[in-house]
Amino acid sequence: MINIAILGYGTVGSGVVEVLETNKKSIDIKAGEELFIKYVLDLKEFPGTSIESKLTKRFEDIIEDDSVEVIVEVMGGLNPAYDFVKTALLKGKSVVTSNKELVARYGPELLEIARNKNINFLFEASVGGGIPIIRPLNKSLTADEIYEITGILNGTTNYILSKMSREGLNFEDVLKEAQELGFAERNPEADIEGYDACRKIAILSSLAYGMHVNFEEIHTEGITKVRLKDLEYAKKLGYQVKLLGISKKINEKAYAMVAPMMISNNHPLSNVHDVFNAIFIKGNVIGDVMFYGSGAGKLPTASAVVADVVDAVKHLDKNIITHWYSKEMNLMSLEEVPSQLFIALEGHGYQDIIEQVFGKVSYIQSDDETVFITEKSTEGELKEKITQLTQVHQVKVTSTIRIEKD
């Protein structure tokens, strides 16, 4: 029997208990051991639940109990999660977490402690909810050098964009409805501003490249400026607008970015709607591969946490090497990053000016705006040309969206 402790009995924590109870028989067979929840740490009381007798408010009860071998951290946030996890690892207890803030910021340090102690720090649930992506990156794509990751990494924003596009609604209206239905938080900033996706693409990039990609250096834009109009232009052009986290390695340089982007209807990511997430990866021998599933939600996320618990139990005295080291990866400056833009201008009659500034472009026209797509260039050059449009020619730019996948 293996004793485990769960830190936090919120959505994910209660999901972990539910999954361990629902599939107890098959999980114990696959773990090769009976899993027993010995403690649940939470400041609240949960009378009448199955974990009532296991509740404690004191982390010390757990850390000082040598019979506890695996700790599940599902509290979220950095404090006290970071202290608890670090202390547990230093005590020789394996840790499983769903906490993307913790992993993005302290991943290399916590992985190194686990490596030195010959135990494990596992975090499948920190990216893509239930989708297996961390373990495949670590264990399945080992023959490849990965040079590109493109992900729909946030369910809330994908739900909002899908619903805007399908039902012809504005951002604000859909956000409000999503909040009422519980698909968006009361304070939705982390999702709609792209911060959540930013941490996730940082984690994936770090694992893919084996160096630390600092999430604070990733250029991040949210979806608050995406207009219904833009989604309609995209449709006419054969594109979908998605909030993408992207990361590319070009020779020895790399860049990462989170922003709303247009992808072609021919691309497998374009068919990922509503709260679903997907991660599309390019490797130098495997070619293209994509992982798709529920990017959030109590049970899918708990499924990933429990799968990590099973793996931790099967490797109690063997570190599953995770190639993510402290050395920081130098990212390209935004100006150097390859780019191609969809641009919308207020009014008509700018064809000559546009061609004068941008050279060759592709056109469509609308009622009260001029819209066009630039040739491929760099962020820096395109920004300069837009400045020419607005400063020299006094044209009002009403929207710009990157074209990611033709």
Next chain:
Amino acid sequence: MINIAILGYGTVGSGVVEVLETNKKSIDIKAGEELFIKYVLDLKEFPGTSIESKLTKRFEDIIEDDSVEVIVEVMGGLNPAYDFVKTALLKGKSVVTSNKELVARYGPELLEIARNKNINFLFEASVGGGIPIIRPLNKSLTADEIYEITGILNGTTNYILSKMSREGLNFEDVLKEAQELGFAERNPEADIEGYDACRKIAILSSLAYGMHVNFEEIHTEGITKVRLKDLEYAKKLGYQVKLLGISKKINEKAYAMVAPMMISNNHPLSNVHDVFNAIFIKGNVIGDVMFYGSGAGKLPTASAVVADVVDAVKHLDKNIITHWYSKEMNLMSLEEVPSQLFIALEGHGYQDIIEQVFGKVSYIQSDDETVFITEKSTEGELKEKITQLTQVHQVKVTSTIRIEKD
């Protein structure tokens, strides 16, 4: 340093050598050891290649060399592959294979030998080419009880159906062109009759359910009878026709089948075109998850083989438990299987007869055929009703295709 031997220097075998050479540095880091190809077994000579000095025609050279710890079987076929693999495992050497015939037929026996010897028998490349699917089933979806698998498991047939649909060509013409381009074999039977997909869905079902699903008991139909007309009807109805391998568990019963089926354009599998493969899985806690990528090809398949070699090297004295035991799974008889059909009849004026036999149906009409979709029923009942149409009412049925995903 770990010595490995490769049995067979055909397409996959030469791909494995190429991958090991191309990504040597990163692969050795991930394996934690230098990998060295000590032998390549082949009856042919390959003068001027990097493996010229390693070639042997005698399996004994390899099996009697105690310094060889991992053997890669990429010869294909059952003889002598089965003898070689079994002998190697009994000698305590881990085996990696891409051979779906071998795995579908002898999987449980070979896994048991590996389990008893505390070594590994790994076969990621046997299903879905480069797509990570065997390891995710074994290691990532461990918290779930999987109750449904639907896969586009054969690249050749998916290429043919995609091209027929996109370019309005007949089966025979596309097959001929695919053979000329090397996308289809000279003898294409294993692909177009569904035998290849049948072995793959048998392997996936066995792993998912933990029992042996005998591929010989799986009802298997190929794509040779799919008419261009059927693809056009499907399009009008909002469907795609795909050769699907499906497997479902309903309570304690299960069924598996390979056949061309219609799936809705809203389903993620409908967007999997050309030589790409994808496997869509439903679990009782994770919900829906899908894995997508190149289902065949030299380098993608070799990528999966080499990833298995890395895993074998990291677990030289530790069996990675694979829950697939010899006990045979009882499959439902075909008659009991739930079904829904698209049916095409020659000529017009059958509406009354159709409603008399089938009750409520959905219609579309064409120039010279009557086509309709039945309600959900069972294979047995629908077969009986079709017999009524043809025998009692003397109507000629020109095509039937199952509707799988609405």
